[in-house]
Amino acid sequence: MKPSQVSFGAAGAVALMLIAAPAAAAEVKIGAVLSVTGPASFLGDPEKRTLEMYVEDINAKGGVNGNKLKLIVYDDGGDANNARTFATRLIEEDDVFAMVGGTSTGSTLAMIPAFEEAHTPFISLAGAIQIIDPVRKWVFKTPHTDRMACEKIFADLNRRHLTTIAMISGTDGFGKSMRDQCVAVAPKAGITIAHEESYGPRDSDMTPQLTNIKSTPGVQAVVNPGFSQGPAIVTRNYRQLGIALPFYQSHGVASKEYIDLAGAAAEGVRLPAAALLVADKLNPSDPQKPIVTNYARAYRDKTGKAVSTFGGHAYDGLMILVQAMQRAGALDKAKVRDEIEKTKGYIGTGGVVNMTPTDHMGLDLTAFRMLEIKNGDWTLVVESGS
Amino acid sequence: MAQFLQFAFSGITVGAIYGLVALGFTLIYNASEVVNFAQGEFVMLGGMTTVFLTLLGVPLPFAAAAAVVIAVVVGLALHRFAIETARGASPVILIIITIGASIFLRGLAQVVFDKRFHSLPPLFGSEPIRIAEASILPQSLAVLAGACVVVVLLGAFTERTLFGKALIATAANRLAALLVGIDTRRIVGFSFAVSAAIGALAGILITPIALTSYDVGTLLALKGFAAAMLGGIGSAVGAIVGGLIVGLMEAFAAGYVSSAYKDAVAFLVILGVLLARPQGVFGKAKPERV
Numbered sequence: 251m252k253p254s255q256v257s258f259g260a261a262g263a264v265a266l267m268l269i270a271a272p273a274a275a276a277e278v279k280i281g282a283v284l285s286v287t288g289p290a291s292f293l294g295d296p297e298k299r300t301l302e303m304y305v306e307d308i309n310a311k312g313g314v315n316g317n318k319l320k321l322i323v324y325d326d327g328g329d330a331n332n333a334r335t336f337a338t339r340l341i342e343e344d345d346v347f348a349m350v351g352g353t354s355t356g357s358t359l360a361m362i363p364a365f366e367e368a369h370t371p372f373i374s375l376a377g378a379i380q381i382i383d384p385v386r387k388w389v390f391k392t393p394h395t396d397r398m399a400c401e402k403i404f405a406d407l408n409r410r411h412l413t414t415i416a417m418i419s420g421t422d423g424f425g426k427s428m429r430d431q432c433v434a435v436a437p438k439a440g441i442t443i444a445h446e447e448s449y450g451p452r453d454s455d456m457t458p459q460l461t462n463i464k465s466t467p468g469v470q471a472v473v474n475p476g477f478s479q480g481p482a483i484v485t486r487n488y489r490q491l492g493i494a495l496p497f498y499q500s501h502g503v504a505s506k507e508y509i510d511l512a513g514a515a516a517e518g519v520r521l522p523a524a525a526l527l528v529a530d531k532l533n534p535s536d537p538q539k540p541i542v543t544n545y546a547r548a549y550r551d552k553t554g555k556a557v558s559t560f561g562g563h564a565y566d567g568l569m570i571l572v573q574a575m576q577r578a579g580a581l582d583k584a585k586v587r588d589e590i591e592k593t594k595g596y597i598g599t600g601g602v603v604n605m606t607p608t609d610h611m612g613l614d615l616t617a618f619r620m621l622e623i624k625n626g627d628w629t630l631v632v633e634s635g636s
Numbered sequence: 637m638a639q640f641l642q643f644a645f646s647g648i649t650v651g652a653i654y655g656l657v658a659l660g661f662t663l664i665y666n667a668s669e670v671v672n673f674a675q676g677e678f679v680m681l682g683g684m685t686t687v688f689l690t691l692l693g694v695p696l697p698f699a700a701a702a703a704v705v706i707a708v709v710v711g712l713a714l715h716r717f718a719i720e721t722a723r724g725a726s727p728v729i730l731i732i733i734t735i736g737a738s739i740f741l742r743g744l745a746q747v748v749f750d751k752r753f754h755s756l757p758p759l760f761g762s763e764p765i766r767i768a769e770a771s772i773l774p775q776s777l778a779v780l781a782g783a784c785v786v787v788v789l790l791g792a793f794t795e796r797t798l799f800g801k802a803l804i805a806t807a808a809n810r811l812a813a814l815l816v817g818i819d820t821r822r823i824v825g826f827s828f829a830v831s832a833a834i835g836a837l838a839g840i841l842i843t844p845i846a847l848t849s850y851d852v853g854t855l856l857a858l859k860g861f862a863a864a865m866l867g868g869i870g871s872a873v874g875a876i877v878g879g880l881i882v883g884l885m886e887a888f889a890a891g892y893v894s895s896a897y898k899d900a901v902a903f904l905v906i907l908g909v910l911l912a913r914p915q916g917v918f919g920k921a922k923p924e925r926v
Contacts, residue, residue: 287751295752421896448895452855454846455650458891461642461770479753479847490764491642491771511755511847514762 276581278317280305280571281324281346283336283361284375285353288328289422289451289478292507294353296561297375298323299553301350304568314575322346326357330423333357337364347583350567352376353560354477356423362389371587373567375560377477377502378427382610390590390610392566392600393559394501394524394618396428396475397435402522402618403473403498404432404439406631412470412496416445416463418456418484420476424502425451428475444469451480456487464493471495477502482511489515496520501618504559509626520631522618526562526599527628542599562599570596570603638769643891644884645767649776649845651883652783653679656838657860658867658875659786660831665869666807667820667827670730674714674738676857677745678835681707683848684745686840687754696757704836710741711832715825738853745850758844779841786834787876803827807870855899862902865909868919877917 282301285294305321313319322344324336333352340346341364348371352358355378362381365372365388372389374381379395407415419429429446436443445466447459463472472488472495474481481503488497497519499508504523509516525532529542545565546557573596574589575581593612596603601617620631657675664672682703689699718733725733760774794800806813806823814820839848846852863882867874882902890898909916 287746291751450896450899453895453898454842454852455646455887456895457646458643458887459895461639461646462891465639479849482753483847486762490762490773492764492766507752511753513755 276317277320278314278575278581279320279322279344279346280568281322281337281340281344281349282351283324283326283333283340283349283357284351285328285333285357286323286325288326290328290354292478292505292558293375293560294325294328296505296549296553296555296558297351297353297564300549300561300564301568303548303552304565308572314572315579317581319572326353328354328357330354330356330360334360334364337361341365341368341370346370347581348571348586349373350375350564350571354423355381355427358391359423362386365389369583371571371583371590373571373590375563375567377424377500379431380427385608385610388587390570390605392563392570392598392603392611394522394600394613395431395611396424396500397431398613398615398618399428399475399500399522400432400435401439401615402620403500403520404435404441405615406498406520406620406633407441407471408439409633410471410496413440414442414444414468415471415473416447416466416469417443417473417475418447418449418459418463419474420451420478420480421448422451422476422478422480424500425476425480428500428502432473432475449476449480449484451476451478453480454483456480456484457491460484460487460491460493464491469495471498473498473500475500475502479511482508485512485519486515501559504621506556506558509623516623516626518622518624520620520622523621523628524559524562524600524617525619526557526559527621528619528630529557531628531630537597537602538599541597545599559599566596566598566600566603569598639891641768641770643887645770645772645776646891647884647887648880649772649779649883650886651863651880652776652779652876653838653842653846653856653879654859654863654882655876655879656783656786656834657856658864658879659790659872660835661860661864662867662869662872662875663790663827663831663834664824665864667803668719668730668824669727669810670719670734671727671861671869672714672828672831673731673734673857673861674741674853675831675835675860676853676855677738677741678707678711678832678853679839679842679856680745680848680850680853681710681741681832682836682839683756683843683852684749684754684839684850685836687756687843687848688749690756700840703840704833707832707836708829711828712825714832715828719824719828720821738857742851742853749850751850753847753849754843755847756840756843759841762844773845775841775844779838779845782837782841783876786837787872790830790872799826859902862905862909864916865914866905866916868916871916871918874916874918 326333350373352374355376358374358376374391379397419425499521525538526542529546532539549557577589578585593605601613603612605612621628660675685703686699758775764771802818863878867878886901
């Protein structure tokens with residue numbers, strides 16, 4: 251070919267590409283740093299599956315405002331240092347638009363500064379109240395706080411006319427945080443904490459600590475803040491020592507895995523949890539019933555596993571983000587952040603969400619239900635009077 | 637008194653496991669002067685393999701037996717491919733190789749098994765036995781019994797069989813053993829196999845109490861090593877006694893002092909032993925010719 255023909259052909263090709271390019275819609279990158287493996291794996295694994303499921307679903311239905319979503323998942327293995335590294339990678343290398351992730355309190359707190367600095371919306375899936383108190387501009391969360399868990403447990407104790415408790419807490423981020431919240435909230439609820447013990451997240455035997463609790467006079471109930479397998483072992487040890495007092499867990503164990511690991515020892519244990527776990531037992535008039543039933547069914551059909559509240563938090567996080575993006579109309583981080591803050595009346599798996607500039611979680615105590623484990627399954631505790 | 641007894645029960649249960657891990661360390665060290673830091677992984681393999689075989693439908697006794705066999709195969713592979721190939725290297729290098737092997741096995745476990753926690757049904761039911769206001773699980777007694785059986789069998793083997801005597805000879809003086817015609821390579825391989833079997837048995841026995849997951853090996857290896865150092869790294873009796881002492885110290889520390897420092901006990905033991913009496917309680921100070 252003659253040189254002039256080659257250059258003409260090249261110019262034509264470039265022109266064609268330039269014309270063709272704008273027709274493709276933008277791809278919106280959503281980052282997710284989750285603890286898929288490690289001590290928080292029974293929180294992070296359902297979260298990952300849920301996000302993948304629903305991003306695929308949303309894309310199949312055309313995406314958000316015509317834009318497809320691209321989910322980028324990194325596994326921090328339950329280590330806050332890794333989480334921080336991945337957060338930086340999401341921001342600097344992957345250039346994410348927003349983040350739905352942070353399985354545990356520890357990893358979330360490590361990542362918050364990165365997202366605040368990058369002015370990127372961050373919806374966390376972790377429990378501690380410090381994530382949204384003090385309120386940070388770009389940080390939101392979907393799970394109920396540990397303070398709400400304490401308040402819900404204390405309300406149940408009041409109903410049962412029990413006033414003196416002992417606490418045995420995990421030394422992980424969530425366990426410590428919830429323990430601090432319970433200590434802060436106890437006087438207002440008229441609860442006295444007679445004795446406290448703690449255990450490491452990898453401990454395999456808590457009988458010494460429980461023996462001390464058993465021999466403390468006046469204890470009427472025991473509360474165990476923590477998550478992962480620690481509470482399961484505490485529960486087994488509890489029954490082994492024959493402690494007959496009412497036993498309360500936190501929403502950190504709101505998953506079938508806890509019942510499987512604790513076995514028969516879990517019988518009679520009470521805990522505050524989202525309505526998701528008792529979807530089929532909810533009143534038909536309950537506003538959450540359609541959402542939780544659909545999600546539970548979809549999750550079970552796709553993964554073959556029982557539904558988990560942690561997957562539910564991821565579902566809520568994604569939906570709140572997507573609805574905010576739809577309302578904002580433009581791919582502008584600040585506009586979407588404002589819309590997230592304006593979320594009102596969103597009915598999710600965790601409850602009904604009404605956010606405000608000072609409340610970046612939007613749930614109240616009614617979003618928590620008190621559950622009791624009977625015959626290896628969750629049941630609703632009747633909350634009036636008793 | 638009931639409190640003391642309860643702490644003691646908790647201590648000897650976990651102490652028996654540390655003792656079995658320490659026994660594995662001791663066997664391999666005796667035969668080859670290598671401290672095998674992959675010992676904890678054998679315990680993990682025992683528990684996890686049994687769990688996954690039962691999930692596939694294999695009845696528990698066969699799953700347990702198969703798990704022990706698989707652990708032995710892994711132990712022999714570790715010896716053949718990691719230790720034997722670096723035969724001429726100094727013990728320090730061989731120790732680092734075992735650390736690398738433990739990391740490899742842990743990674744393999746994540747892929748082959750999964751990353752969650754698992755349990756096994758206890759051998760004799762989960763009703764605790766009440767003794768003087770304290771309670772002990774039947775499974776804890778099974779763990780102790782298992783440790784005793786292992787020690788007795790090992791003792792009988794080393795005293796009564798020729799191969800066992802060759803094992804003692806290699807431990808006493810490797811060069812002399814070579815000179816009288818003992819195949820020290822087979823002895824070392826055998827020690828790896830037996831250590832793996834002991835570790836796997838420990839893993840199977842403790843899983844109904846302490847659960848298992850892909851990374852239980854790390855902390856167990858460190859505490860077992862502390863126990864082995866305390867008892868005297870060359871002594872089998874020392875290994876078991878060291879394990880029980882470390883377990884009891886942990887339980888009493890958790891009960892009487894503070895549960896937050898429980899894990900620190902094993903590390904304080906290592907420091908104390910190395911500073912005050914490096915040969916451990918039962919070891920003999922080795923005289924060196926100058």
